[in-house]
Amino acid sequence: MTRRPLNVRNLHWGRLRGSNNEGMVALLIGLLAIVVGLSTPSFWSGSTLLNVATNSLVNVVFAMGVLLIMIAGGIDVSFLAIGIFAGYSVIAFTNATGIGASDAVIGFALAAVVGLGLGAINALAVAGLRIPTLIATLGTLAIFRGALLGFVGAQMITTYPPGLSDLSTTYLFTAHGAMETRLSVLIIPSVLICVFVSLLLRYTLIGRGIFAIGGDTESAYRVGFPVFRIKVLVYLIAGLLAGIAGMIHVLQVRMAVPQELVGGELDVIAAVVLGGASVFGGKGSVSGTVLGVILIALIKSSLILLGVPGSWQRAAVGALLLVSVSAQALSGPRRFGRATLAGEPAP
């Protein structure tokens, strides 16, 4: 985290901006809300809030895993494949064996274990075999997706065991309006995970170690951080979070479709980068990432509200990523060195 010098000027604007420019993202969200709200007054309702929350709650958990890896200096593209693998296989398993049919917690635990296992494969490839992260996770993406569709199953599952389907139809709030919008209770695990990751990054030595490794691996090693162990832990935790996120997803949509999710990596990565995380590592925050996810969800629903055809959404997200990364690159210090695959061979 960058600490700004304490003087009068910075006391006012510096704190608002946030150490990772989270303030800018919040400002963007505010501006976007105003622009859309002016053209579509129905924007200003509880329904919109709940819609955005519903659309973000899965992505924010995925984003937490990506954030951890990005702070450590890597890039992960296999998280969605881990998520859908975990979600689908747990549903299939529960349907087949009846374990966890009555208690959703067991289902989540199973998904976490699956995610942990797949994350271990990532850790092996990146920390063990020292493969550059993008290529390693591209490879594991192929393996996980191919294994899921080829060996576990390619059919969608629509009947859930009672314990899980009850959970997916429990709602927290309801907003009345033109259309009744409900907020699923699944937002609770999402929020808890965000809090957990935030505490991990801020108050534990492991969190400091993750920042240190991302900042400069060699220096972190010399200061005494167990670099290899932390790298492995980062990929394990990211896998676990991805597994839980996948479980939340299949519960939220009430259909387990194994072809889903994969392909939307950029939305999550863009959100994390928007939120201030640097792809070179060493920078990032949970609040920025959450704001980034909200911004992307808001943009997507705004485009719909503004009447922009759906085919523009992809271009819009891509353009937004490029603009935000350019802004980041132009404002930050010049990273002297190569235009390489995330700079370092590992993690």
Added chain:
Amino acid sequence: MSQVLRRRMRRMLADPSLVRLAALAALAFVVFALLSPAFFSVINFQSMGFQVAEVGLLSLAVMLSMLTGGIDLSIVSIAAVASVVAAKLFTAVDAASMTGVGALAATAAFIVVGMLAGVACGVLNGTLITRLRISPILATLGTMQLLNGVAVILTGGRAIYGFPSQFLTIGNGHLAGVPVPLLILLAGATLTTVFVNRTGVGLSIKLVGANPIAARYSGLNNDRVLMLTYVASAILASSAGIIIAARSASANADYGASYVLLAIVIVVLGGVNPLGGYGTVTGVVLAAFTLQMVSSGFNQIGLTAFHYLVAQGVILITVIGIDTLSGRFYISRWIASMSPRRSRGRCDPGEGQHQATSQPSGGGPTEPGSERQQQGGGRT
């Protein structure tokens, strides 16, 4: 002339990674020929020849950007943009109903325009990477999405039909039994090889990838080299897009999304070092043929596309994993014993040329550190 050829052959045979790759290709050929009788047939070879060109050209595009130490993930989107632009022009003049010289002229002209659209995308990539200093991964990830979106907007979400038959022969025609796409691939490979090995700019691509700091101090203009790299990569990707459109007789914004991974697997298998500086066109082409044989072979044995996907991932990880592991035990220990301190970049770009395998040198210099890490992270 034969002197030169003989010298080149000898140099290739002396390169262990190429020999290993050729052996792998031969092995794949034999295995699949044995497993499936239909494999060893002219029809199968022709069909493989038709299919290998698309991903082969895309792999060459990735190779160029990987030689500089970066990566171009947007190749499939560039291919889509090129094909969609050409398709829209064809349908605009209703070229499908044209005949004779007019159709030929239209075909040639619109192909050129499509490729120019691809070049524009390459310029976009290059600008983002050189001017705005965005890391190539993020830049090309962003342009991949953006250009895909642009292609979707241009097509309105549907596939565009309506190509003249002259255009379709590019993707479906023969020339003395050899598929035209295969000829285009070989031509493209030859051009790329000449570009990379015989021109000053091409050589500087490898230099910038091997050690950008030394390249800068040697007087090379890194930015210009990078820009040219991404433009050349876009040209190759656009030609792949044209072939895809010609073969499937339609332009689709989403075709070939799985080609990015396949191209990277081919490039890595072909011996290109992902950290830059080392790679051969021969290796990439050989690897493309090998993976095409695997794909056809899997198909004929009865394995599905998903098994092929797993195979790609496994190949990718094992190839780099083996390189890293074997590198760790030979070259890196030797380097570590010689140089007391490591720098951020690679110490010795020459190593990349002589090594038997494409070894990420990051595994080398940090070797002593990581060995100690294995013992529990405590400093001695």
